[in-house]
Amino acid sequence: MGSERELLPATIGRPGGFSNPLWILGSRYSVATAGCSGSRYENYKSKNFPPLTLNHYVDVFVQLVTKEFERIPRNRASDNLTRVQRRALIDLGHLDDIVIKPSDKGGNVVLWPRSMYEKEASRQLRDNVCYKRLTFNPLSKYKQELAAILELGVEEGVITQKQFSYLLPEHPAVATLYLLPKIHKGLENPPGRPIVAGNNSLSEPICRYIDHFLKPIVESLPSYLRDTTDILRRLDGIQLDQDALLVTCDVEALYTSIRHADGLEAVEKFLLMTDFEPETCEFILNLLRFALTHNFFLFGDLLYLQIQGTAMGAACAPSYANCFLGLWERRIFMLEPPALIEKVSLWGRFIDDILFVWHGSIDELGSFMDQLNNNNYNIKLTYKYGRTNMEFLDVLFNIESDGYISSNVYRKKTSTNSLLHATSSHPKPLISNIPVGQFLRMKRICSSDTFFEEQAKDLTNRFKERGYRQQDISKAYSRAKNTPRNNLLMQPKQKNPDNQGATEKSKGTCSEHRSSQE
Known part of the structure; x- marks a missing residue:
């Protein structure tokens, strides 16, 4: 191996x-x-944790450490909301007839009538080309199928036993679907962008693994x-x-819109243009095929299987x-x-x-x-x-x-002032550096000083609306103004310049491979 x-x-x-x-x-x-x-x-640690009751000494150790933690003084953060605001948030959370979601673009918070939200989700899920209703939970069956793929990868020497343990979650959760309102396409009855939240799901680790290989290709x-x-x-x-x-x-x-066969064909062709071993390419394709054809999720109390396209929310979806x-x-x-x-x-x-x-x-x-x-x-x-x-x-x-x-x-016209408020309970260095980052962004985008001054004035007003001190705003503005724009447009340095020799070697390998394919 x-x-x-x-x-x-x-x-x-x-x-x-x-x-x-x-x-x-x-x-x-x-x-x-x-x-x-x-x-x-290689370095992913096992998530398995032995029961504490197996060893009395471990149990005693945990109790002692817990007591030490309890003795640590706690600095209670001051509440940056008034009682009225806090009460309003609690009341909103108890309302069953609305769904609170961030807008798809623009940084807005949208209160979406639940009836409209569920109607839009039903409209999309009724698309028989993309989705299929399931009458049972296939998690156990799918887990066995994934285990078989991973076991083959271990046998062929593509992955190690440690990687096998990482790629096969012991207690996976069922993914859930939610929608983000596209208010930039209409404030009345906006369409929703479907997102599959797959945190701790069966496919989450393999999607990260797949993306590890596809990103350099992209x-x-x-x-x-x-x-x-x-x-x-x-x-x-x-x-x-x-x-x-x-x-x-x-x-x-x-x-x-991506049909599974078309997407897999594209990935296969690009993998064949690399210097990966054939077994590695086949293993990546098998994992990708599994992730695409086993993407099931919960909406409400109903289970669905996506039969076309990829889940927006999966780590490998953009690649x-x-x-x-x-x-x-x-x-x-x-x-x-x-x-x-x-x-x-x-x-x-x-x-x-x-x-x-x-x-x-x-x-x-x-x-x-x-x-x-x-x-x-x-x-x-x-x-x-x-x-x-x-x-x-x-x-x-x-x-x-x-x-x-x-x-x-x-x-966008629907964009609002979504800058983090200066009184937010975040670390002070983080808050004080937000104006610096935003003014530098303006300087980077604006190709002329006139454009920059216009945008800086608008940005200053938006920071003031969010409670920032004039001193911090002026300091950030001056730093951006005095930074040459060319410096902000420079190509970032490679993280690992020592790989240059290996890169040159890879050029020849891939050129030879392309010639043989053509």
Whole structure:
């Protein structure tokens, strides 16, 4: 049996990229370091705890330690709520006809009538393509099936016995479904985003394990956008033609739209482009197949099985969805390019949000989007375009008269002042550093001093509304103002630069593998 470090390689090869760098935002052609050293999974300690009654000395020890803890003086935190506010919270908690949830976007707290909440959940769960009612609890049966997969992994030397114990929970809980209201799509009768809370569930450990391997693949995709800073860094200094359009696309209901066969095919193809052993690839696919086909959950007092898509809430769901769309992008840019593809440049994607530049007419753009929507992947794209500006994530991009792209902060209309209140019972250093982080974020996003000053003024007012001291606000503002924006856009340093040699070795391995596949 190989060592644990052999089972989780330190580096991973980049899957095949797109052929034309003009189409790719920031074209990522270097091999990504996976950081798959395996230590994260080697060192998981057993959760088994022996009964204290087995040993009298242990029992006495626990009693003595407990008494010592009881002698420690307790500093009771002062209540930062008035009696009226505290009473109001208790009364709200006792109301059965409302459901209190955070909004899907915008940081709001939403009081959702329970009848409306349950009606929206029923509407989604009646979709026989995605969900199926269960008449029994399959937990014991599913646990046995997972144990068989893991035992095979141990026999083949893919995982150790310690990893087996971690990946198979002894007393798993049943996952539950809840909805987050999408009030940005409508304040009256808003749709809900389904989230499966799988904490301590049967699939939670294997989903984390799967994500450990898929994340490096996702980060090496040519279209991959890590975050807002990554987008700003790549668009910095870009000059566009006079007739260029900024276009954003959104993949509708991505997580529930991915057919299991299509998603597994995408992951398999990308795994085969790495230097993982065949047994490791097969083991990851078996675990992923189990996680997809055994995702059952409770809503109310009814059990459901998800038969299409992946659970939003699973640790591997974003990476899985990224791999799926990565294969689709590979098809449209390399294998089966649609007409007018040559009019696309700077294509980048943050999970299901796509940004690109269009060098054609509006009618041609419509024709191009129709072709993208005519696919065998069950993908449906909606899009917006702008000749002078376009919002993407939390940034408003503007095309200036000289063709250069400027950026400003974008906030949705439904966004509220959700900054943590200064009197919140959090550590004081944490609260005092919130203004610093927020003003630095403004400086990073705003491409001009004028934009920054406008946003800083608005941010100052919002901090004052939340009880922050003017001294802390001014200090944070000055620090951000005096920080060069280029410093905030710099590429973060690699956590483990010593892996460079291993990365170079992985490049050759993966290139040879791709050549043999082609």
